[in-house]
Amino acid sequence: MAENAKLTSAEQIVVKFTGDSGDGMQLIGNQLTALAALDGNDVNSLPDYPSEIRAPAGTIAGVSGFQMCLGDHKIYTAGDAPDVLVGFNPAAVKHSAKFVKAGGMIITNSDSFTEKALEKIGYSGNPLEDGTLSGYDVKAIPMTTLVREALAEMEMPIAAKDRCKNFFTMGVLCWLFNKNKQLVLDFIQQKFGPKATKPLLKVAQANTLAFKAGLNYGETTIMFQERYDLGAAQIEKGLYRNITGNDAAALAIAAAGEKAGLQPFIGSYPITPATDLLHYASEFKDVDLVTMQMEDEIAGICTAVGASCAGNLAFTTTSGPGLALKTEAAGLALMLEVPLVIVNVQRGGPSTGLPTKTEQSDLLQSMYGRNGDSYMPIIAANNPADCFDATFQAAKIALKYRTPVIVLTDGYIGQGSCPWKVPKMDELEDLKPYVNFWIPEAHKGEEYVSYKRDPETLARDWAIPGTKGCQHRIGSLEKDETGAVSHDPLVHQQMTEFRKAKVDNLAQVLPEVEVNGKKSNKILVISWGGTFGAVKGAVDRLIADGKPVSGINLRWVWPFPPNLGEIISRFDKVLVPELNMGQLSLMLRAKFLVDVQSLSKVQGDPFREFEVIDKVNEMLGE
Amino acid sequence: MAENAKLTSAEQIVVKFTGDSGDGMQLIGNQLTALAALDGNDVNSLPDYPSEIRAPAGTIAGVSGFQMCLGDHKIYTAGDAPDVLVGFNPAAVKHSAKFVKAGGMIITNSDSFTEKALEKIGYSGNPLEDGTLSGYDVKAIPMTTLVREALAEMEMPIAAKDRCKNFFTMGVLCWLFNKNKQLVLDFIQQKFGPKATKPLLKVAQANTLAFKAGLNYGETTIMFQERYDLGAAQIEKGLYRNITGNDAAALAIAAAGEKAGLQPFIGSYPITPATDLLHYASEFKDVDLVTMQMEDEIAGICTAVGASCAGNLAFTTTSGPGLALKTEAAGLALMLEVPLVIVNVQRGGPSTGLPTKTEQSDLLQSMYGRNGDSYMPIIAANNPADCFDATFQAAKIALKYRTPVIVLTDGYIGQGSCPWKVPKMDELEDLKPYVNFWIPEAHKGEEYVSYKRDPETLARDWAIPGTKGCQHRIGSLEKDETGAVSHDPLVHQQMTEFRKAKVDNLAQVLPEVEVNGKKSNKILVISWGGTFGAVKGAVDRLIADGKPVSGINLRWVWPFPPNLGEIISRFDKVLVPELNMGQLSLMLRAKFLVDVQSLSKVQGDPFREFEVIDKVNEMLGE
């Protein structure tokens, strides 16, 4: 009996799951996320795949992971060192034990510690027994045995029974974290229950049994001396959904199309880690989203440009090497001055690099990776859920200014998930006013001139094929206001300046950046995109510790927000943590002539809060 | 009789030829270049094509130009406002008169001022008569009539006779500039004379007659009150040749291959204004240069990468939009760490832009236009002849560091020409020491490890297919020292740092930049690539005028030369004139945190000295 297990209240718990790639770490992670969220916690998570090829089971190379942080307050990252590691086999334990907090808990399936399995990872002894893990609180549970026992009565293949191990584990964790078991039982019914097909019903039953066995195991063994209790976070009311960044972006594309009254269109070519976006979007035919999977990235963007020319709301989705291939055609969209959103889910580079790992090293490519002087706005998403808003905003700006816009996310954000407050379609901003096609009816007596510009936004007048009497020619050569090719030196100068000014102008309407902490201070830490969470978490903790540190986050990475220079000028030092060799730093240095310090990390892995904290302390000379 | 025409000695004369695209402006320009050079002057020239499509004859859009500056001292640009304009028809005169120095000379073919021709360019009156050109010293010569007369006895089609107009003009200019007529007569013999085929012989005779008619015209009419006499420039002794930048680069490719003991190889795809390089190089089969014209730019660079992997000395040649397409594969070369030289002849952008016009707007693309953190050295050629040395140096560095290197030239440099002191092959640096293939014979007892590095250069050990016992695998994924794919976080960090350090290291062996003028001063003007001439000329003149100005030129644009920061720190202000919107400025600002001012011009046209001078004076508050 574990009745005497102490219920410790905690502010946050970091849990990491590791196991074979095939073991469904992402799945169980998502289940715990949903459970915690339903229970009122805030959650942030981080999946960690092995290499792109399915590595052999039971090996270190084959270990797949999923880390999450649950808390009673707003949670910005998946946390630093895990409090609890659930490692499903010896390889998983060997791989991840070193990350666990000193004295932290390691839950594992003791049945998997066979001699063969241990040999595979080069262990001669059994780490559960030989003291290797003595620094941790190890819970070795014979999961396989217990699950098979619990399902003894069920007629199912052994392999299928073993797959219920995950719900057994959920049971243990549900008890351990003092969660409402009904939520899981409901979920099982929802997913595999009555509405499901026959074989699934059986799965529902089996999973229910396994889950209950897990719950009982927690309650009845004396293995656990302590349980955690997390209070509910202050979370805005509403309907929530756990979502990956790629899925959120896919939804934003369809939503932006609907709000703009235009058919949304994606021209793309699969590439890790952006493919899931295309997968999910391909399902949205019922809301008129057209996806064209093309022969290559160039065709992907070019069809999108074509669709944009025809008046669709066009997107193309990719990752680094794909962006490299799209740059020439991105220049075409820029010259045509048609709206286009390029979603780039960054990964480790250069070249094919580290396809499954995260990095932020396409920023300079996004800024400067085109021939000629070519300017495009760039927006970065801060977390998975934020991909919805970032993509939606990008579409708005693309329409409003008739320009290509780049959305930067990364492998971590794109494939990671977090709770997202699902907006209602009619709460979203109406984009129709930004479409504003030129139609003769609205311009009686005027003639259509293709590069005539709105004096404020510098957006050109835009008439699409099919518009009565507005037929005209545009192209990729330099041209004058009428769209006619021009080699006039001053026309090129002026058009180049227009194209630049259009993007610069956007800065004027961007919201001012808000400073987290004092407005003037010793150190300013600037985050962008995926570093948002770690920096926010770190700065919050530093401020709580009374350190002279403030933080800001750049949502639009280009152009810079209007008050950025002024903010920067009020700090002694500026630190930019980046998953690259200092790319935003370079842009900031060039623009503001400030000796920005770069905390650079290129290890395929996002920042941990402590890395930022350590660096700041170092800068403070502590 | 013009016997009393005064012989004025001049330091430099700027001459501009304009006429129909088909009229051979480049040809006559090259002839005058050779004539002046043979006579000991220094010469610099600048062709100016109309748009890419052959525009109709006799129209402003169809005007093609060629400007040159001859001098008795080192000449760095084709000069600012022409002293003498030779405009072959009304369109040419209309187009170019405005550029001529006030009171300058305009020579034209009065026979071409027919009513029809004038109408075509929208003139109602005849500008030769109605005072339109009153500010100039107009020499209206009935060239057609005179040439036809001179060739009356020759049995040739009228059109062929009319083509001799160019040599008639050469005759006039030969007299006007007091050049040695024998040089032209010899040239005609050399080109069309005895060794030539029958029809050419006739051309030789006709051109000789026309040339003499031109000479006589100068001597015997009273039209010219003044002749110019240029002293010989102090020019290094040697064999000279008038050469375009593209041709010089082509020669360097073949020469570098020979000096490295490797087969030179070009994988390419035609694109203006880089095509001439490929044209010329395609002729060099007799010195083993392999050129593969591929299906597109991507294939162009990829074959070059393949050839490099096999141990050829590989090059790919292109212009802006082509470079955009090559960036992904450039990243491959970078990851493989094989030598590769990318010659990019910049043109007006973005997108297809201004294909026939010059610009320097691919600098940032060259620096940052690849996915991931990827570093490549960039060298820029200062003038047409310098393309030889820049390309040769690039090959050396590519070999030495096993890295892709980008050579930046531009339309002006690539298609423009200037005298080049032809080096002897055995005077050129031996590149064999940098090849240094890993062969087992030289490493007894050692095993080949593909990413083992030279501690000094960080160049990896390089064994090519066919090397006994050294078979190994390399690729575009991140890898460890053995070439095996690695997802280890720290390996990626370290490899990224190695790739960066390799390029940074190059700075250590670069020659220090030399300052033109005082080492510490008010204003430093920095040139790179094609701005070299205008900046050098301008700074020389400013210094001569006693202005507190110095100049430097960047040959390697990345990495920056070691003493650059220190030099910059000794000046109050830094000015960078660039044919772009401030790209080098951005790099300098980011690196040195100095408020570099950018003199930016994107008009398809190189800087004139006066533009730089005016800007400097403005900065000096004058």
Add this chain to the structure above:
Amino acid sequence: MADTQLTKKYFASDAEVKWCPGCGDFAIMNAVRSGMVAAGKPRDEVAIVSGIGCSSRFPYYMETYGFHTIHGRAAAVASGLKVANTDLDVWVISGDGDSTAIGGNHFIHAIRRNLDLNYVMINNKIYGLTKGQYSPTSEVGQYSKTSPYGVLDYPMDPLKVAVSLGGTFVARGIDKNMKLNEEVCVRGALHKGFSMMEIYANCVIYNEGAHDKLTNKEEGANFHIILRDGEKMIFGVNSQYCLVQDGFGVKAVKVENANQADILVHDEKDAEMAAILSGMRPDNGLPIALGVIYADDRKKTYDDMVYEQIDAVKQKRGRTMDQIMQEGHTWTV
């Protein structure tokens, strides 16, 4: 708008045409305008997409919507444009280099997908705009600026490739035969599906006389055959040759030596015959095929299928955006 209003002139813009005098492209423009007249769409429902090349300047000369894009990408841009708005009559005009060199990939995939595009490939067997380099359709041994000692690459026959990709309309014209080009363009315009029209053109500046063998007054007719559906395949200056089957291929024989019944009759719907006819070359003793080589519109177009699928999914799932957004693991706070 009544069809009667549509004339060739109606489709002509007033931009000055900047091709070299004598360039073959002029004749082709005329034929394309006839195609548009036949298609019957008013000019503001017509879009022309081109790449880069002399031939790709085409859109400027047409009073329609025109998109002069980047080198090689016209097919891809046009694919997106057509799928985005299937009501448009979409034409692609591209050169041999633009289509088969840098644009080769988009070209083959557009054919494969059977998008409803009218694709005119102007084949002068040279890169005109960049001043004379050989192209993938240039002949072995051809001299050009980049092949001063002769081309080594075997040429590609775009129509043969088109047939192998299941192209549903495959036809060839030649600048000098204006009537035939009109026919080809009209048929192509009316065809539902990818209409592949290759038109040989003479680049007077960089590849003068490339097609002389076919256009030559005295002998040209001996080297090409004009195909007409249901008609016997007879050709030659004096109609003295005919085509007869020879294994899986054909051979040319003197009509007088042929058994009348053996003389092949052209069947536009025979894809296997088209594979042979599209690849005939004088080098192999066979005439170049001109006219409509293959035409069959029974295959669905990609663009139609896109919307059929959308309709089917609407029928089957029919979710609203709000419903989609509310799917997955949801909970209410």
Add this chain to the structure above:
Amino acid sequence: MADTQLTKKYFASDAEVKWCPGCGDFAIMNAVRSGMVAAGKPRDEVAIVSGIGCSSRFPYYMETYGFHTIHGRAAAVASGLKVANTDLDVWVISGDGDSTAIGGNHFIHAIRRNLDLNYVMINNKIYGLTKGQYSPTSEVGQYSKTSPYGVLDYPMDPLKVAVSLGGTFVARGIDKNMKLNEEVCVRGALHKGFSMMEIYANCVIYNEGAHDKLTNKEEGANFHIILRDGEKMIFGVNSQYCLVQDGFGVKAVKVENANQADILVHDEKDAEMAAILSGMRPDNGLPIALGVIYADDRKKTYDDMVYEQIDAVKQKRGRTMDQIMQEGHTWTV
């Protein structure tokens, strides 16, 4: 080095093979090693170039020089490598996506040029590495992650396209038939010129059973035919079917109903027959052709021609670098 030393094991590296258990690629690796043995070059004169994909991981498993390049560009990289050093035995290993999607352009042009490369295209009709999107060889209606409602694009048949481009060696294998694959790879290795080998493979994870129709024990033989030069084209579980000519194409009939003399005999050198055989599909009532469909090495290879031209120019012009540099308008100061 004596040929006898060359064994399959000699070509195996000791890197751990990371394909999924059951993946069709294993079998193909075995066949390729046999090809290398046949080619008779020591392993340090063999180079393998691949793109990106599961199949493109191939080089790591071979004890030769290996270049794992970027997605779609293997053919281009290999073209340069081969021309740079014609002594090497150069293999390209690529997937269906790598070859026909992003790499389509290089693929068609490498075939056209007849470079002396051994090109193995592993066709599992899916993008394996990126976890299951349809490819240009996927079937209409196929479900995949990016075609949840079925593929709309008509598939491309790479071998048919290869024939239309004048490919000089065109053959097909299938993972399950190891003997045949060895034959194909050995023949391909020995062929001088571009050897196009398509090998069907089963992706057990994302397109399990894609080729079951052909490999199925009971009925598979009814849906494919193994071609052998000079032999009658008979197939079927009980050798009950044969191919006979039908116009310019072929049809499958019961042997018992066929006139013996009408049963077609395979002729590897008949390019027109190859055009038909390479495109046969069960959808059209015809068996998929396996084995060597076409093989003819009379056409010169591009790489040989490069050096013939170089030699010719040396003969004709034979300038030295110094001479070339001193050409043009020169003068002495």
